Amino acid sequence: MSDVTIAIAEGAIGNPLWASVPAEKHGITLKYGPVETVEDIVATTAGCDALIVSLHKMTPEKIAALSPTVKCLGRLGVGLDSINLVAAAEHKLPVIFQPLYAFNEVANHAAAMMLALHRGVVQATLTTRAGEWKPAIQIAEIASSQDSTLGVVGCGRIGRNFIQKMSPFFKNVLGYDPAVKDSIPGVTMVDDLDVLLKESKFISLHAPYLPSTHHMIGKRELALMQKGSILVNVSRGGLIDEAALVEALESGHLDGAGLDVFEQEPLPVDSILRSTKNLLLSPHIAWYSQSSGPRLVDWGITDAYTFITKQKIDNGSFATGPF
Secondary structure (H helix, E strand, C coil), X not given: CCCCEEXXXXXXXXXXXXXXXXXXXXXXXXEEECCCCHHHHHHHHCCCCEEEXXXXXXXXXXXXXXXXXXXXXXXXXXXXXXXXXXXXXXXXXXXXXXXXXXXXXXXXXXXXXXXXXXXXXXXXXXXXXXXXXXXXXXXCCCCCHHHCEEEEECCCHHHHHHHHHHHHHCCEEEEECCCCCCCCCCCEECCCHHHHHHHCCEEEECCCCCHHHCCCECHHHHHHCCCCXXXXXXXXXXXECHXXXXXXXXXXXXXXXXXXXXXXXXXXXXXXXXXXXXXXXXXCCCCCXXXXXXXXXXXXXXXXXXXXXXCCCCCCEEEECCC
């Protein structure tokens, strides 16, 4: 048994058994606790060497309240918008995240949503179950993908994996990502998001959520999209102005949209999104498979352990640090 103790935020791990494998392998003591308040942080991290969170908000106040014994913060996932990285850097707190654990699963989920919407599978299922037998022209536009352009906003690991899977379905592929400087085979990169929106019939979002990308798809941007377009977002809910999206769907300007992420999660019971037509919803599950769930927890705990004991990590990346 090592002398390493790692705190895990309540709700961070879907199945506690996933954590037992790396804990037993490395002789780690695990301590579960809440992190909703500053007082929770103080109690949960007392005497611990690391804290592991998922989508829990880590504000400057919470980061300041971490036990002085905490040597790193582990984020089980890719997005970092829930963690105040400026505060973490100021406190010289290394933040470790896992950008590689589920890029294939997320790309697959986006592809599944896009193809289901494109072929009118959701609408056809609902009307057929309701006793109707509608002709295809009344179910969805079903544009010919072979004659259409696919637009991908965000061309990092997930975006590129999505492109590899989906490019055979389309005539052209456009990409938009200010951070990408290298060429991507089979993709025409554009410098202006408006160009991509105007020229693409199918659009998938894989951008990070930052102040600069908040509502990057709003009323103006949706209006630029071709009538009958399909939009998919498996990245972060804040990328889309949801009220504007509802308007675009209800008016028929968009043929369909798929959302795995939302501005408020869990999605409120009374959210208008639940009843918006031609909108495919899933509860932030794009990351999951029977392999990716255990993999994420194993990598997150193991990286925290190896950083504490060896000042190195093997699986994830540093968002801040190492210091």
